[in-house]
Amino acid sequence: MSKLTLDGFFSYCKQIAEHIQLGERMAALSGQGTPKLTSAVGNLYYDSILPYREDANTQTREFLARVVDVLLDFVQQVNDRNEKILEFRMPEEMMKMLDLQLHDEPLPLRQLLEDCKITLKNQVKTGHPHFFNQLSCGLDIISLAGEWLTAAANTNMFTYEIAPVFILMENVVLEKMRSMIGWKSGDSILAPGGSVSNLYAFLAARHHKFPQYKEKGLTSIPGHLVMFTSDQCHYSVKSCASVCGLGTDYCVAVPSDERGKLIPSELERLVRYHKDRGNVPFFVNATSGTTVLGAFDPLVEIADICQKYDMWMHVDAAWGGGLLFSKKYRHPRLTGIERADSVTWNPHKLMGTLLQCSTVHFKYEGILLSCNAMSAEYLFMTDKIYDPRYDTGDKVIQCGRHNDIFKLWLQWRGKGTSGFERLMDRLMELSEYMVRRIREQPDRFYLILEPELVNVSFWYLPRQLRGVPHDKHKEIKLGKVCAKLKGKMMQAGTIMVGYQPDDRRPNFFRNIISSAAVTEKDVDFLLAEMDRLGQDIVVD
Amino acid sequence: MSKLTLDGFFSYCKQIAEHIQLGERMAALSGQGTPKLTSAVGNLYYDSILPYREDANTQTREFLARVVDVLLDFVQQVNDRNEKILEFRMPEEMMKMLDLQLHDEPLPLRQLLEDCKITLKNQVKTGHPHFFNQLSCGLDIISLAGEWLTAAANTNMFTYEIAPVFILMENVVLEKMRSMIGWKSGDSILAPGGSVSNLYAFLAARHHKFPQYKEKGLTSIPGHLVMFTSDQCHYSVKSCASVCGLGTDYCVAVPSDERGKLIPSELERLVRYHKDRGNVPFFVNATSGTTVLGAFDPLVEIADICQKYDMWMHVDAAWGGGLLFSKKYRHPRLTGIERADSVTWNPHKLMGTLLQCSTVHFKYEGILLSCNAMSAEYLFMTDKIYDPRYDTGDKVIQCGRHNDIFKLWLQWRGKGTSGFERLMDRLMELSEYMVRRIREQPDRFYLILEPELVNVSFWYLPRQLRGVPHDKHKEIKLGKVCAKLKGKMMQAGTIMVGYQPDDRRPNFFRNIISSAAVTEKDVDFLLAEMDRLGQDIVVD
CATH class of the missing domain: 3.90.1150.170 (Aspartate Aminotransferase, domain 1)
Known part of the structure; x- marks a missing residue:
């Protein structure tokens, strides 16, 4: 110590400071300690942060940063094989244990941080390596980052005006997916889940074959419409029949073989049976990856039958679509998919994109607008300064749409x-x-x-x-x-x-x-x- | 310096260290400087972080923490009145300027962080205080925190098994909302947007009045179903008529007065007109808060007509529903809403919950299951260890459902x-x-x-x-x-x-x-x- 100079002293101080900082940084990064808000911020209420108080940047950032600490701890636990997947409690017991009540008065930010911790503590870790329970498992980190950004951007997908970058990303990603199916052009949309994607396909098929139904309704179609799908299909296909007014009796279950694959000769037999009775077979759903057995229906044979009887061929590849990426596994499972008229494909399943991310693709350009447009003038004016074909709102049955593209795009990048x-x-x-x-x-x-x-x-x-x-x-x-x-x-x-x-x-x-x-x-x-x-x- | 003791020296070092730390912390919290990944992490690829590498906690946390820094900067800019809302570019120009391409090879984490920055830089700031463009504006910070947690939890809402806390939260929040409408019991669900909520109401009404349609289809109903709505209604109501097979010709537009409110005498006249022609009026949509003018249809008079002619009364309060909170503004606007059979109410509009968060409520317990159940045995087994009535998957037409409840629950807390x-x-x-x-x-x-x-x-x-x-x-x-x-x-x-x-x-x-x-x-x-x-x- 006797030889300490001023320069040496400051250099030493700096080293210690760096050491302390590093320690703190590493502790923060490794998730040690329970994230807490400083009492100054923890005691605040919602109306003391943004956007209620313009000068509350620091407090707002601290609150969100501590929430993120809780989330980062959770991400770490999800990936820790020594952690349990869940602490199971019966619903009644869980209700008693948790304070889920909505109060008249606001709760402080401290309590909200606590609410986040307790919620995650009692939630099932669907991203845990020992969770084999659902078609959507895992927690893709990059897709997670994408979903966080999506939340912060908080926009709706109906017009280019309010979602310019995201609309362009949709175009890029959906075009890429269509090309992987084997199509040079076409139309696509992201929908809230595979069931709604299948519904879009059904609607497009009905519109394509019987454009008058849109104004005149089903009763304007001569004969009863009939759709076909294997007895192993996802139940949303049957649900379409109910929702769209066909009736589930007219959604015909085609027998499958012992591996769960639709039997083409049975399909043809049933199509003929209904034709003979004056009904109108118009739609066949082939499943690429059934929910329970993971079976792939024989697409080429089904395509031949659809062609022969002039029926729309839809492929529900919500589950198995991801294999389109694989040179090794794509064939023979998905051989013939390019002959379909429409394809459902959910990135939130095999591809691991965060829930929800479902796509539906069509071979025909402009079909979604033609099928679903209600021409709401208040949204889709033609005197905009940009080409209104970039607006997607009138293509869909939902009006507003959640931004499901960014997390997929970023993950793909x-x-x-x-x-x-x-x-x-x-x-x-x-x-x-x-x-x-x-x-x-x-x-x-x-x-x-x-x-x-x-x-x-x-x-x-x-x-x-x-x-x-x-x-x-x-x-x-x-x-x-x-x-x-x-x-x-x-x-x-x-x-x-x-x-x-x-x-x-x-x-x-x-x-x-x-x-x-x-x-x-x-x-x-x-x-x-x-x-x-x-x-x-x-x-x- | 001559009197420096060892203790004094360390105390001085600690002060300096704290000073440096504080400065760094304040800089971080105030969003100064461009968030960057350390080169050690920035040069990594997706397969060097969780879940691909179990020992990559620190790297994963750093990546996500830097993404969050970018988002926190954005939140701050959104609330900064000196910032522009957008940098408008024509779609073609934007496409040229941005690199949106999907490549064969992975991009490093550094590039993904950059992608996040560039995306936000070119996105419209819908939460900016000078954005008055849409029904959904603003960026509620607590709801944002909720959505971030939702993404990390990444679960599906179909069963209690995989979403225990969230399912219970739905019950608590939806019951509260029903009580605010004025109902002691009933049924509710969250849907992907108000259009789908309205579709649920239509389906429930059809099922309630004509349960046979589910199996037998629309053609089994004697006479043509007709629905009524004001000429100012949201276009999704008309879309229902198309989707569900009625045909838009059978969605009758009732004239509104100069303030945009449905004229009850015109409704009654049109109902009679259709009854006289052998059609079956069965559904009236009343709008509480029209999209363009913000008009409220007279609910009491409409309820009287619905009662008289035995029609289902739906209130589309997607937009105006938030006023149910207000003693000052609730009446007379929403007087009579308790007489409806179903109500759509979107927290993502007036209440500022992040997109998307839409609810639909029914006066009748169990109606959703009865209407929509397809009884998929692979999901909804009755031999579970808990009461399967907590499973919601078979109540909906979507199968899987995004978790839209947590952000609303946390915001309400x-x-x-x-x-x-x-x-x-x-x-x-x-x-x-x-x-x-x-x-x-x-x-x-x-x-x-x-x-x-x-x-x-x-x-x-x-x-x-x-x-x-x-x-x-x-x-x-x-x-x-x-x-x-x-x-x-x-x-x-x-x-x-x-x-x-x-x-x-x-x-x-x-x-x-x-x-x-x-x-x-x-x-x-x-x-x-x-x-x-x-x-x-x-x-x-």
Whole structure:
């Protein structure tokens, strides 16, 4: 110390300061400590920050920054394999435990930060590597960043005037997707979920074939319209028939084979049956990736039949569409998709875009405007200073539309087309790995069928049912195991896998690998954990 | 320096360190400097952060934290009256200027952060205090925090299993909203926008009156269904008629008076006319807050007619519903709403909740399930460990649903019911202020009618048209001024106000004050700026 000079002193101070800063930064970045608002800001109310007080930039930024700290902690926990997926509580118990009430008086910002923490603490971590429960799993970080920006931009997608960049992004992304389907031109829109996308397809088909219905209604069409779809299709297709006034009786379920694929000869038989009765077959829905089994309907054969009988061909590739990225897996599953008239494809499923992000594509330019325009003059004036064809509001049945494009666009920039291809291949390979691991443990697991997609369908065998010959009687018992084992999963909170019955068998597990977080080790953990939780289950 | 002790030295260092830290913190909180990623993180790609690399917490947090810095800067700019609302560019020019392309190869995180900055730089600031263009304006900070959390939670709303807290929040909020309408029980759902909410109401009405249509279709109903709505209604009502197979010819436009309110005697006359012709009047849409004029249809008289002719009464209060909070403005505007069978009410409009947040409410418990259920067994099993009535997926036509509740719930916690009431009263008072200011400048502005809501309809008079007697001929010229003046606004980027024609007059301005950011000074600025930009306009 005796040799300390002034320069040396300041240099030393600076080092210490940097050290302290670094420590603080690292602590902040690694999420240590519970994010808290300084009391000066925590005691404030909504009307002491922006936009109520113009001079409250610092306070507003601190509030939002602390909320983000809570979210970043959550993102970290979601990706921590040692964290549970959920702390399951019955609805009544949860209601008692949480304070969800809406009060007359405002609550301070401190309480709102606390509300955020408690909400996330009790929410299911759908992005956890051990969450295999839904078609939409995972938490893509870049798409998350995109959704945060979307919220801050808070705009509606109906006109170029108020969403210029986002409208152009839609054009770029949707054109790219159409080209991947195999079309040089066409029309597309983002919709709030695959069901609404399918509804758009139905509406376009009806308009294309019977333009008079728009003004005159269904009764103006000679004969009863009939639509066809496999018995494995998503229920939204049937819902279309109800919503649009056809009636579900006129949504004909075409039998599928044992792998869940629509049988073309059955389709043709049923089309002829209805034609013979004076009905008007006009719409066929082919599914590329069924919800339960992940089956792909044979598109080429279906396209031939649609051509022969002059019917609209829609492909519901909400689930399986992502495989269009993969040179390895695209064929034969999606071969023939370019012959469709319309295609639903949900990036929020296999591609991992944040919920919600669903697209529907049409082979025909301008069809959406022609089908859905109600020409609301107050929005879509023709005397604007830019080409009003950039306005999308009159193409849709929703008027306003949430901005679902930015999170997909940013994600695509981040991954590149090749990154999506790698992701598709990886998810498929992991599913193949899971199938192998199930086959290697025939005493504990029973594979129901060789999957075409990341849906792996199987039963788990508790000790009670091992060594018993497999027959219909045993399947009923295996079905009963599902609900019990799922209950145990929920209570343990360590894994989540869905189950359901279908028309050929009672309850069985359907495992989904659609999260980029999953590795081979997670698949091993899943099977081991099912065994740990399930081995002692006894059913009647 | 000679008396420096070791303790004193460290204490001094600590002070300096704190000073440096404080400076850095303040700089960060006040948004100075352009947020940048450290080169170590900026050079990374998507597959070097979560969930692709488990050990990348720090890098992931840094990336997201820097994105949030960009967003916080944007929030600050949005609230800065010295900032422009937009830098208008023609679509073709914007396309050339921006790099929106999707590449085969991934882009580094640095570029994605840059993408975020550039996007916001070129986006319209819909939350700016001088943006008066849409029904949804403003940027509510607490709702923004809620939407950020929603994105991180990234879950779907179809089952309690995967969205436990959010499902309970929906129940709490929707019950509260129903009670504000005046109902003790009932059913509700959040939908992607007011148009879809109106569609839900239409579907419920049809199902309630003609349950057989679900299976048998519209043709099973004796006579042609007819719906009624005022000629001022939102165009989604007409769209329902097209989507659902009625045909727009059977959506009857009831004349409105000069204030834009449906004329009850005309409604009754048209109902009788259609009954006499063997058609089946079954649905009346009353609008509480029309899109252009902000008019409120007379609900009590309409309810009487609906009762007399056994028709379903729907109130589209997407826009005006917020006034239910206000003791001062609720009556007489919304008097009688409790007699409706269904009500659409969009928190993303007057209440300032982030887009999108739309609700639809029904007087009848269980009606949504009865109307829309397709009973998809793979989602909605009855052998779950909790009461499956908490699952909402089978109540809706969308299957999956975006989580639109948290941002509204958190905002309501933050404002309290009383805070929403104050906001409604404030927006109305500001609109009244604007009307006064327009009246005070009769040479420059022409008020078209005394508004009932925050829609202020007026013309601007450039020098050329001042002192000229007001007649139809002049109105045509005033209409031409609108497009020219709007073009100048877009180019200047200082204010944005919408314009449109209606069935009684050519183009006129419709100003909306629905942002909590607006003050009397902003209204003064708006009128002065219109005058500055518009005074020299000359029209043919």
